[in-house]
Amino acid sequence: MSLLNVVDLKTSYGPVNVLAGVSFTVQPGETYALVGESGSGKTTVIRAIAGLAPAQDGSVTFEGQEIRGAPERVMRPLRKDMAMMFQDPVGSLSPRLTIRSLITEPYRIQGMKDKDLDAEAKRLLEMVNLPTHFADRYPYQLSGGQARRVGVARALALEPKLILADEPTAGLDVSVQGELLNLLNDLRERLGLAMVIITHNLSVVRHVADRMGIMYLGRLVEEGTTETIFRDPRHPYTRCLLSANPEPDPDARLERIALKGEPPSLLKRPSGCEFRERCPFAKDICTQTPEWEVDGGHGLRCLAPLS
């Protein structure tokens, strides 16, 4: 059974159709990456899964239980198994609580009174390679990388089965970024964690994700194993995204495929294929609406796929 099963999830804020039907599954222990430009709906997807954003239609099942639109009474016990890492590492830590209170807050919220909170705080800090005396510090005394690791410690406090991570490496220096990814990889192996990770840094995806989905205007346009997507992207948008990744080599002359303009407004979704106005490979047939088609585990929404 899949750990997480998202089917045709839809979210609108008034007339703004943010998610226009997103479906994907995550197996136990698997890392799934969602990539796409700003405004493609990545953050809304994971917030909707965690019950932090509304979803008017579709279904989210976690371990077989339907949780879309579930009341707080149902969600709260589930949050023990499903933890969130927020995008802004410092902003997601209350400035008035010590690190000890911050990372042990999940135990208090879940009513685990029998836990020795000091010992737990020590254990969690050690797990994310932070000195244990950090327990007495406040968030303003931490660097961005350290605040990130506190976020990881807090997400892991209750030994969840699934972590929803929103841009876990954004704003980190390169030398620290590797450290965080190694930590996540290591914890995943030791604890059998599954992860949904959102990022627009494709170099990161290559190293952590088993499978990935590419989002455009609130829909998946391509999905497959990370290896296949990097080796053989079929959707022109995926190809554009991959080619837009600047290489740390002055002699790398990339075959860069220029993406025209910026994503259209969600209030004025284009007809036919929604990517066609920006697509360098658009054909006449693209005025028709492409359907989601799956072939051997590789999903694609394109009428003129690249070979």
Add this chain to the structure above:
Amino acid sequence: MTDTLLEIDHLSVDYETGRGDLKALRDITFDVNKGEIVGIVGESGCGKSTLISSILRLTAPNTRFREGEIRFKGQDLLQSSERHMRELRGADISIVFQDPMQTHNPVLTIGQQMLDIQHRSKQSKPDKLAHAAKMLGAVGIPDPEARLKQYPHEFSGGMRQRIAIAMALMSEPDLLIADEPTTALDATLEVQIIERLQELQREFHCAILFISHHLGVIAELCERVVVMYAGAVVESGEVREIFHNPKHPYTRRLIECDPGHIKERARVLPTIPGEVPDLANLPGGCIFRDRCDQAMARCATEVPPLDQLKEGHHAACWLNHEEVTT
């Protein structure tokens, strides 16, 4: 007559704090030539922001310039009058900031803001508006005349950053300082901004001092690179030399750490263990030695000088010194 536009000459800058003097910049030396794109690479706390604010002389009140000069067209900016600095800022030297969402005034239209920054010009208002529209067109904003009437919130992040670039280039400056201008943007927009900067640089012939921690962007855009670590220049040179033949362990490790460099999926990514030293309480010797895997006895006692290894390539490391002397 040299082609040097900006010379940072043995610059040392401290911040006076309650814990003592924080040595934010120590003995920084490098040049920017006319029309050249120079990249500054470094991680958090390396002194990039102090350097920029020193060049513009927009430093915090507790800043002390201990030593050195910042010469712009031969004149020392640290000795210039405030009036002269005001004439330079926005006219000869302009800047694009990191966060495009906070650069513009939210309650004024883009057109009004672009008029305001032309306050020195004697042109008529319609001419100034036409100039503003032309600049918006140059950075690829469609339908610029109509867009001038809009407010910042009506533009996307990528567009706002392009507007910031258009505004910085309006006075045709000799030097454009770009402080991590693509960090807040998606990869696709990042590429658009880089390509636009390259085009504009060819069109306006301004020099660009491009600050970033994104090695891919630096490799693509810059001709020369200055690598900074904990307030000092550890290496500088031509971009190919720096990326293909790094002579400082920090530069080498930094390039190795970039996940964009590693093509095959890796279980364990390389990192640089340890932390940047406390700048208020600097250890003796080489500042990188605690994190360096090739540190020697000498590194703990003597500060390595920034040696010229070959024409235009400098590095501050005793490892090279051994090579030079033997």
